[in-house]
Amino acid sequence: MGKLLSRHGETLCRIRNLSNGGLMAEVHMPLVDDDAVQIELKAGDRLSGRVRWTHERRMGIAFDEPVEVDMLLARATVRTAEQGMVRAPRFVVDCPVELRADGRRHPGRLVNVSQGGARLETDFLPEPDQLLTLAIPGLPERKGGVRWASDGAIGLSFVEPLAFDELGMWLAEKHCQS
Missing domain, CATH: 2.40.10.220 (predicted glycosyltransferase like domains)
Known part of the structure; x- marks a missing residue:
């Protein structure tokens, strides 16, 4: 789960898959191709990108810059252990x-x-x-x-x-x- 921020405000998103170039997510907010978005992950990392496609409540987001997925997930694991739990997006x-x-x-x-x-x-x-x-x-x-x-x-x-x-x-x- 994550928090998606856009010109429409913020909403909950469910990340379905993640790669170094982008992700697929489910959201309840109507977004269109080329909308700028940020995804805030549970551990606090923010990923910036643009909507590349939408279908029903799913969308594909291309990141502005490639991310190191292994490093991102490792950092999330360390932060989770330090906090003692994963905080859901607020x-x-x-x-x-x-x-x-x-x-x-x-x-x-x-x-x-x-x-x-x-x-x-x-x-x-x-x-x-x-x-x-x-x-x-x-x-x-x-x-x-x-x-x-x-x-x-x-x-x-x-x-x-x-x-x-x-x-x-x-x-x-x-x-x-x-």
């Missing part, structure tokens, strides 16, 4: 949400979201590891465990990740400001 949003805990409802704002979790702003201060239910307009409710909470913000890790199509279509339909 998408900045501004969206009203509702949190539910212990039968009570708490308003909040979604600040960023990924397939695996979310950052929220709220006056509610839950306990670490507390299980909450998050209601985001346009998405099915998600249960998540509190990973951290401080200064009016909460980090949630979803019990069940958002599916690629679920998050990708939600971002493309712009249910909230991004």
